[in-house]
Amino acid sequence: MPEARTVPATHREVHLVARPTGLPSEEHFAVVTAPVPVPGPGQALVRTTVLAVLTIMSDLIRGRGELPVPPFDLDACVPGPSIGEVVDAGDSGLKVGDIVSSQAGGWREYAALNASAVQRLDPAALPYPAAHLSQGAAAYLGVVHAGEVRRGDTVFVTSAAGGVGSLAGQIAKLRGAARVIGSTSSRRKADILTRELGYDAVVLRGAGPIEEQLRDAAPDGLDVVVDNVGGEQLTAALRVARRGARVALIGALAGQLGASATAEIDPHALITGGVTLRGAALYDHLDVIPEWLDVFGRELRNGTLTFPRAVLTGIDQAPRALGELLAGQHVGAVHVEL
Ligand SMILES: NC(=O)c1ccc[n+]([C@@H]2O[C@H](COP(=O)([O-])OP(=O)(O)OC[C@H]3O[C@@H](n4cnc5c(N)ncnc54)[C@H](OP(=O)(O)O)[C@@H]3O)[C@@H](O)[C@H]2O)c1
Structure with a gap:
């Protein structure tokens, strides 16, 4: 004792x-x-x-x-x-x-x-x-339950270097995503994302229109968006979404730390593209936590995930x-x- x-x-x-x-x-x-x-x-x-x-x-x-x-x-x-x-x-x-x-x-x-x-x-x-x-449970909720990432998907995670995003990209790769794109604000963080945290490409907040950067990074469009930011980044992601895309709304950093998280929605494009927008808060999905801890413990131990x-x-x-x-x-x- x-x-x-x-x-x-x-x-x-x-x-x-x-x-x-x-x-x-x-x-x-x-x-x-x-x-x-x-x-x-x-x-x-x-x-x-x-x-x-x-x-x-x-x-x-x-x-x-x-x-x-x-x-x-x-x-x-x-x-x-x-x-x-x-x-x-x-x-x-x-x-x-x-x-x-x-x-x-x-x-x-x-x-x-x-x-x-x-x-x-x-x-x-x-x-x-x-x-x-x-913040992995929120990342897991966004990638697995709200975004339903599947093998071969192209995934965009906003605020990829944050507490949620730094795990979301890795979880998306674990679920079989073919290409994972993240957003951040500096080259230094972009390098860490691509070298250490499973990201294939990065778009930079404050370095020109996000939509243009996103179209370059995902020429065939996005299957899943895990959005922690809102605002310009969400507007751009919706414009680059492919048919049947799933958009998980997890956070609104552009409103918390910037001027506003409000994004533009073109209902016609979403309807004809069959795009799903799903807001998800962990307190409504507490059952995800034990599932996540099981995955996190296993993958931390075998080195597939880093925290x-x-x-x-x-x-x-x-x-x-x-x-x-x-x-x-x-x-x-x-x-x-x-
Ligand atoms: N749905 C849920 O259940 C749930 C659970 C947990 C967290 N959340 C929410 O998820 C979001 C992400 O959480 P987190 O812990 O990953 O965040 P975080 O790491 O605390 O976010 C900080 C990052 O936000 C970015 N940022 C700063 N100013 C910004 C601006 N004006 N516009 C856009 N990004 C800006 C910066 O990253 P860069 O320099 O790399 O851009 C900064 O490092 C938050 O909104 C949080 O409240 C939701």
């Missing part, structure tokens, strides 16, 4: 202290020293080991977007998904040393969490705990990590390890 760790009297949390009108940056947060919480009935004390920063946090920090969750509170610890180790099990039914994930963990070194709000991780499921913080992620160290780095994610500095997921 693992020995109980010595728990310090105080720890650090990152609080949201101002609501930005634009994208959040470090000045909107403060690192606060607070007493380590004492677990109440049904709770365990969890030491955070890794947390994920996500673009959706920017919407919740700004208090905008039509999301099924309330905005983040001011002057309170920033919530968010994390992994941690149980250091005091209290009467929660968990055990000291259990590795758990939680959406309620947040940007803090220790958290007293209800047993019902954590999930004990099976060490045999994925080769390392941080993989449980991947790209950037890691910053220390709880005080969480605001910077979010800023770097939003600025597009990284490829894959962005994590903070403690």
Whole structure:
């Protein structure tokens, strides 16, 4: 049985202290020293080991977007998904040393969490705990269930270097796609996509009309689109869609990080081309998660899939990590390890 760790009297949390009108940056947060919480009935004390920063946090920090969750509170610890180790099990039914994930963990070194709000991780499921913080389930939902990628397909994934896109291209290849095209914003990231992440070609946001670039990259058209962006990229993808194309709408980054995700739709072209547009949110398809974890664990172990992620160290780095994610500095997921 693992020995109980010595728990310090105080720890650090990152609080949201101002609501930005634009994208959040470090000045909107403060690192606060607070007493380590004492677990109440049904709770365990969890030491955070890794947390994920996500673009959706920017919407919740700004208090905008039509999301099924309330905005983040001011002057309170920033919530968010994390992994941690149980250091005091209290009467929660968990055990000291259990590795758990939680959406309620947040940007803090220790958290007293209800047993019902954590999930004990099976060490045999994925080769390392941080993989449980991947956006892969959304990528899998888009590629397999909403986009229905089949052998021989030509697939376009927007924001291919993001947390979702960096796995979506690889999953499409795993499903037998013949050609996978991604979008990103820089040559550096385009090179990583084609060298390491299964992409055959890349179109560059900000380097001329996406539609022209897409027609060059997919002269016979697109069978599947996994769209994380909307806006010009979705408009272009619909124009380049082949007959019977499936378009999975997964994200709207052009609205979250830019001016608007609104795209043009030509109903006549979609009707005559038999094109399907399917919006899909993971919270409506939770059954996809165990299916994905099964695939992810197996393919990570045999080296068919890789999980790209950037890691910053220390709880005080969480605001910077979010800023770097939003600025597009990284490829894959962005994590903070403690
Ligand atoms: N449907 C669901 O259940 C579900 C689940 C998870 C996530 N999502 C959504 O899926 C989308 C992708 O998530 P993610 O985690 O992969 O995103 P992400 O990695 O956090 O996205 C950040 C990336 O967005 C790109 N970007 C920045 N500004 C942009 C702009 N103005 N227009 C277009 N792209 C811009 C940048 O990539 P480049 O520099 O490479 O362009 C940046 O690296 C998000 O909208 C997220 O909310 C949906």
